Amino acid sequence: MIAEFLRDGLSVAFTALGLFFFAAGSLGLLRFPDVFSRLHALTKADNLGLGFLALGLMFQAPGWAVVAKLALIWALALLAAGTVAQLVARAALMKGERR
Amino acid sequence: MALSLLKRGIFLALVWLALTGEGGLAAALEPEALAFGLPSVMAALWLSLRLSPPLRPWRIWRALRLLPGFVAGSVAGGIDVARRALQRRPAVRSGWLTHRSHLSPPGRVVLGGALSLMPGTLAAGCHKGRLLVHVIDREGGFETAAGREEARLAPLAGGEDETASTGGGA
Incomplete structure (x- = not known):
């Protein structure tokens, strides 16, 4: 009973944190002045948002396989974020965005 | 093999x-x-x-040892950029610096990816052997980040000659 309550509480807390960072990342995307700083917001804040979201969902997982799957999703998204950020930044640089 | x-x-x-x-x-x-x-x-x-043919052995344990520092850095990176996005006037003072990297080309891609998740820095590829790094705040003290990150990743690259680290420069 208490364990269940605790688990749900942790889920709510971590997914809320995740949503906060997703919102902050989107806000940065809208408010930051140039391509490169917008990329900062997208990669870093969204990566953290997804991490917290996955962590929150892990507390609801029925078994280890689901925990591993969530961790895998986060790891792959992380890999993609780091790579894509570099590619977009380089493409923008080559197109002459210089700020 | x-x-x-x-x-x-x-x-x-x-x-x-x-x-x-x-x-x-x-x-x-x-x-x-x-x-x-x-x-x-x-x-x-x-x-x-x-x-990707196995040119070098995967250093799984060394990579796992880096994990806590990496997670801490990426949490700090997310918090830093969220704070900047939420300020009344977004705290962005874009700037560039370059970092001479001693890593192999694939190593540089890893370094760039890691840097892009750490606070304040974003890699934009290499030019003449120097990694181009965008910083979100010129006065944010991010100049040494690239050197620090390279020093951290160097044990993964493995070569004895590649363990040297360098500081970033403008």
């Missing part, structure tokens, strides 16, 4: 288990499950060898 084959095989089998093993380990080892799992892992192993 055989060892790196084995390591990759185990890694891919674990990925397969994560993707399909919701019924538990016993269910995953049933003949019906293995009939799908084994060919999938074999195919993935073949593909991984074709796409």
